[in-house]
Amino acid sequence: MTTTTVLDHPTTAAAYTPTTLVAALNAPKGFGDQTLRDRRADAIELLGGIPDPSVLPAAELAESAARVLAEPGLGALQYSRTAGLPGLRAWIAEREGVPVERVLITNGGFHGLSLGVQLAVERGDLVAVDNPIFPLFLRGLELSAGRPLPVPVGAHGIDVDALAALLRSGARPSALYMVPDFHNPSQGTLPIDERRELVALAEHYGFVVLADNPYRELRFRGEPVSAEPFNASSHVLHVNTFTKTLGPGLRLGWIVAPEHLVPDLVALRSRQDSHSSTLVQAIVGDLLESRPTLFDDTLDRARALYRERSDGFSAAIEREAPGVFDITAPEGGLFLWPRIVDDGIDADRLADDASAEGVEYQRGSFFPSGPGADADRRLRFAFGDTGVERLEEAAVRLGRAVRRQV
Numbered sequence: 001m002t003t004t005t006v007l008d009h010p011t012t013a014a015a016y017t018p019t020t021l022v023a024a025l026n027a028p029k030g031f032g033d034q035t036l037r038d039r040r041a042d043a044i045e046l047l048g049g050i051p052d053p054s055v056l057p058a059a060e061l062a063e064s065a066a067r068v069l070a071e072p073g074l075g076a077l078q079y080s081r082t083a084g085l086p087g088l089r090a091w092i093a094e095r096e097g098v099p100v101e102r103v104l105i106t107n108g109g110f111h112g113l114s115l116g117v118q119l120a121v122e123r124g125d126l127v128a129v130d131n132p133i134f135p136l137f138l139r140g141l142e143l144s145a146g147r148p149l150p151v152p153v154g155a156h157g158i159d160v161d162a163l164a165a166l167l168r169s170g171a172r173p174s175a176l177y178m179v180p181d182f183h184n185p186s187q188g189t190l191p192i193d194e195r196r197e198l199v200a201l202a203e204h205y206g207f208v209v210l211a212d213n214p215y216r217e218l219r220f221r222g223e224p225v226s227a228e229p230f231n232a233s234s235h236v237l238h239v240n241t242f243t244k245t246l247g248p249g250l251r252l253g254w255i256v257a258p259e260h261l262v263p264d265l266v267a268l269r270s271r272q273d274s275h276s277s278t279l280v281q282a283i284v285g286d287l288l289e290s291r292p293t294l295f296d297d298t299l300d301r302a303r304a305l306y307r308e309r310s311d312g313f314s315a316a317i318e319r320e321a322p323g324v325f326d327i328t329a330p331e332g333g334l335f336l337w338p339r340i341v342d343d344g345i346d347a348d349r350l351a352d353d354a355s356a357e358g359v360e361y362q363r364g365s366f367f368p369s370g371p372g373a374d375a376d377r378r379l380r381f382a383f384g385d386t387g388v389e390r391l392e393e394a395a396v397r398l399g400r401a402v403r404r405q406v
């Protein structure tokens with residue numbers, strides 16, 4: 001047998017030159033500081049919006065997986081349609097109150113946002129964004145070289161009056177990114193009138209709203225606010241995900257898109273990965289169709305758990321560090337968003353001391369407007385995957401960190 005030598009000198013590799021696109025991606029942004037720092041081996045990490053494993057339906061998913069794989073005719077290992085499997089789309093469409101044709105399955109919420117940006121944002125376009133913001137969105141925006149235009153977010157979500165003022169003064173974004181329910185990080189929910197006003201602005205000025213709604217099902221007190229204004233608009237991509245309800249590892253989500261944008265989204269997708277995993281879609285579709293009450297039953301347990309954690313942790317912080325933080329009790333979601341109200345506390349030092357005491361949390365990187373009074377004083381604590389006892393211990397450690405300064 002003869003061997004063909006392709007290269008005479010295979011040891012000299014040509015230098016790799018990154019593409020302009022890749023070269024423009026900077027060092028880690030957003031959740032940079034706390035995520036990357038060294039931490040104690042016994043650190044309590046309150047970093048990510050992670051659902052608790054005890055309220056994810058693993059056993060039921062295993063049964064659905066066995067079922068869809070045992071039936072070759074279901075085609076769970078085959079290619080499928082770009083828009084998603086009909087059964088899963090129909091289940092989502094019914095829940096959203098929209099025609100099935102408007103539901104497109106994605107690989108999770110972030111993927112839905114990426115598709116939205118590719119659809120709506122030309123390179124260099126202005127994109128109005130929440131301030132503070134879910135920082136991954138800004139990373140996604142880098143790929144389209146969109147220029148963020150920060151819009152203040154208050155106790156009840158994005159400040160629609162402030163947005164209207166920016167538009168009246170001549171700002172012309174091609175898209176707007178916002179989180180309507182249990183805003184990440186600031187926890188507010190946009191009231192129904194503001195939802196209508198926001199949609200009216202989008203329709204008047206001709207921009208696309210990316211309404212990113214992953215926490216919507218996690219309401220544990222108060223009344224839900226309808227998503228109908230988003231689902232009814234010709235200018236909104238309502239982006240959602242099973243990440244916080246059935247598990248982030250599924251990488252499964254959806255977009256409710258206006259009918260006229262569906263063909264463009266399908267065209268984009270069919271030039272990328274073609275479709276989301278047929279197997280994962282088939283498993284989740286089977287789970288939801290064969291057990292009609294499972295989704296809501298699972299969520300009832302999840303909501304009770306997150307409420308207990310949210311309330312228990314807030315109370316423990318107030319007990320261990322009285323008067324240091326102002327915490328608005330969230331109505332849902334997976335985060336607390338305290339503000340340091342004690343002027344004697346240096347926020348940078350507190351983060352270092354908390355880390356030394358064994359508590360890690362996020363701070364500082366949520367504001368596209370850059371440093372400012374509020375940006376410096378805000379912390380984000382994620383409680384989703386940490387039990388009440390550990391949260392109590394986290395509060396004790398935080399109290400010790402505070403007392404290093406007072």
Ligand SMILES: Cc1ncc(COP(=O)(O)O)c(C=O)c1O
Nearest residue numbers: 049108109110134184212241243
């Ligand atoms: C506001 C927001 N949008 C999108 C996502 C991403 O969702 P997924 O994991 O489904 O991509 C998250 C996850 O933490 C989030 O908090």
